Amino acid sequence: MKVLHLNSAPTWRGGEQQLVYLVHELTKLGVENYVICRTGSPLAEYLHQHRIPFSTVPFRGSTDLRSAWKIRKITKSWQANIVHMHTAKAHALAVYAHVLGMRVPLILSRKIDFVLRTNTLTRWKYNYSGIQRIVCVSGKVQEVVRAILNTPQKAVVVHDGIDPARFQHPGPYRWLRSTYGIPKDRILIGNIAALAPHKDYFTFLDTAKHLLDQGVDAQFFIMGEGELQDELRAYCRQLGIQERVVFAGFINNLPEALPELDVFLMTSEEEGLGSSILDAFCVEVPVVATAAGGIPELVEHGQTGLLAPVKDAAALAHQVQRILQEEGLRQRLISKAHEHLLTRFTTQQLAANTLAYYQESR
Structure with missing residues (x-):
């Protein structure tokens, strides 16, 4: 299995640590991993130092269609089986890439318990048909996400872990x-x-x-x-x-x-x-x-x-x-x-x- 991970974070926080934990453990399980992250980010430096395959895009915003197109291109050329979105901007751009023809199943991680907006765009992104699962970091986050979903059972819980x-x-x-x-x-x-x-x-x-x-x-x-x-x-x-x-x-x-x-x-x-x-x-x-x-x-x-x-x-x-x-x-x-x-x-x-x-x- 080949999994392409998307992370738009400009800094290194808990979500980035969890991403690299996940990549290292999935590799041990025989999964091939590739990461697309923000240009110049601490995550990019970490991936370079640890020789984890990656590319960078600007992630200029949630409507950065140029980055979305590059994500689509890399996904296709690398022949990914799954695209895992780890941040909010990654979520938006992967959905746009999917609309542009990136026909790969999407998995979304949600790690914060902020109440989601109920506007049309947010509802569309979370209920987008290409998203197979929304992986919530806790039951509380799952509760928040399910409130906006047409199919609540798509939201599941996988707790963070440490090594x-x-x-x-x-x-x-x-x-x-x-x-x-x-x-x-x-x-x-x-x-x-x-x-x-x-x-x-x-x-x-x-x-x-x-x-x-x-x-x-x-x-x-x-x-x-x-x-x-x-x-x-x-x-x-x-x-x-x-x-x-x-x-x-x-x-x-x-x-x-x-x-x-x-x-x-x-x-x-x-x-x-x-x-x-x-x-x-x-x-x-x-x-x-x-x-x-x-x-x-x-x-x-x-x-x-x-x-x-x-x-x-x-x-x-x-x-x-x-x-x-x-x-x-x-x-x-x-x-x-x-x-x-x-x-x-x-x-x-x-x-x-x-x-x-x-x-x-x-």
Whole structure:
């Protein structure tokens, strides 16, 4: 089987990591993979470095017919059996390419739980006859997508997965403390996410303020980049906690940095699944998160982590305090979370479940 993947992202985020996980695992299963991505993107650089076959197109917009025509041409010349669309612009352009004569079954991935528009164009793109399956990252995303479909059963769930081998770092884990000069007895609390509105880092900072006011000696790490960085820095200063918050940017050495955290704190107001939580599960860092979107499919409250309502900084701070103070709770959460990861959320399961939908769509 030959699968052509489309990804229009200009940056590297969770969706791009999941795409390369999928490509590597599908290759092991005997699938030939080819990727079309955005010119000059981090994904293009990764594919080049790892010798994964790829081409680039500009992806100038969702009506970029020149890119759509090139996608059609590559699909035909490479003789793809399936075209898998991983982003919104890829979805639009692949549908246009299909209209232009690209007669290959389409699979669409949907990883965000934003409510879809109900205008005519959106309804047409999601109900386009060439799309065989819409692979949703969580049950919550599936619920959102099914609301717009004429044939709701087209939307199925395949959870993200991670490769535990990626996080096999020998330790010791001192990179964050040594890089940022953090005392060895200070608690480290952090999140890994783009600095985007739906990640709600403002509530993360409010939670930090609550904990510091409660006397918790902690340093807070914001690991990611995005358009809200200046606003978040200003809000830090407004709260008077700028000395206790580190804006670490994009972290290249995640397997070395993440295990150093004492608590992983995700405060999203909308979230398709929250695959960084799986990274925390893997390196045995306990998780406190909001009950947003698909997060409860990962974080089972009191079992694999602790949950709090969206935008409730006081409740989030309380759950963090429980991990810091309740004897035995931390280890119980870590143990259950690691088991949960290995039984349901590996890259092998991601690839096997996705391949099953490819095979039935041919």
